[in-house]
Amino acid sequence: MQKTMIYILIVAAIAIMLSEGEQKKHNAQWGYKGDLAPEYWAKLDKEYEMCEKGKNQSPIDIAGQKTEASLEYITFYDDARATTFSNNGHTLKVSFARGNIIDFQGKDYSLVQMHFHTPSENRIDGISYEMEAHLVHKNKDGDFAVIAVMFEEAEDTNIVLNKLLRNVPEEKGESNSVRADVYGYDILPEDKEYYTFDGSLTTPPCTEGVKWIVFKNPVKASKNQLEDFRTIMKKNNRPLQDRNGRYILE
Numbered sequence: 001m002q003k004t005m006i007y008i009l010i011v012a013a014i015a016i017m018l019s020e021g022e023q024k025k026h027n028a029q030w031g032y033k034g035d036l037a038p039e040y041w042a043k044l045d046k047e048y049e050m051c052e053k054g055k056n057q058s059p060i061d062i063a064g065q066k067t068e069a070s071l072e073y074i075t076f077y078d079d080a081r082a083t084t085f086s087n088n089g090h091t092l093k094v095s096f097a098r099g100n101i102i103d104f105q106g107k108d109y110s111l112v113q114m115h116f117h118t119p120s121e122n123r124i125d126g127i128s129y130e131m132e133a134h135l136v137h138k139n140k141d142g143d144f145a146v147i148a149v150m151f152e153e154a155e156d157t158n159i160v161l162n163k164l165l166r167n168v169p170e171e172k173g174e175s176n177s178v179r180a181d182v183y184g185y186d187i188l189p190e191d192k193e194y195y196t197f198d199g200s201l202t203t204p205p206c207t208e209g210v211k212w213i214v215f216k217n218p219v220k221a222s223k224n225q226l227e228d229f230r231t232i233m234k235k236n237n238r239p240l241q242d243r244n245g246r247y248i249l250e
Helices: 002-025 038-044 159-165 223-233
Strands: 075-077 082-087 092-096 101-104 107-117 131-138 144-154 175-177 194-200 208-215 219-222
Touching: 092 223, 101 144, 107 223, 131 223, 144 223, 159 223, 219 223
Parallel strands: 144 208, 144 219
Antiparallel strands: 075 101, 082 092, 082 175, 092 107, 101 107, 107 131, 131 144, 194 208
8 A cells, every 4th residue: 555655656746747847848928019029038938038148139230340251152952842831920930841951151951941020120231121031940950040031022023922822821820731832942032142140049039059141132022912921920020139249241
């Protein structure tokens, strides 16, 4: 009987520990307005403290002194289609099958997902753009590299956005299959000159050590396309962060 009670207590203790572990995985909610706005992120959850304490935070204004450098061309390996278009309440996110890879600074980074911000988060020489796409990559060591593409309003319809908007998830938590052929790097501008600098994720937990690649040249999208994104996502850009003496290579 005594052994049975000890066994029951051990099982109960393990269950409690597992339960607590599961609870820790669920970080605090955050957002872009009210009590969940960016200025409060660091206070919402201990895991988000880098959002306030970090010295290499993103986004930034790519303005002022830049360092000209012989930057290597980025090699793009692109053979995987978009699979789902989802709405997580913070952004509209496109997921891809495995197979989209960049070779950047001698390391391979795999494309994890692409998402959007309205208006743009980063600025270029003080200019804020209508929308910004982030193509989030990760390498085998767990390091991030993010490609940023700016959008400006034009009369022409953006073919890639048009394909995605056919399956746009309008409600939070909705996820739709992407039926059209959209590949990982279809969204990029033809001229791939870029700026690069060290930064962070622009959403909690604001992890630093992220390699940023911001294309100098924007791509075009129609007024209606940009309005479709704005209507669903609302204003979802983090305010500019201090540059803190970081080098920007171009």
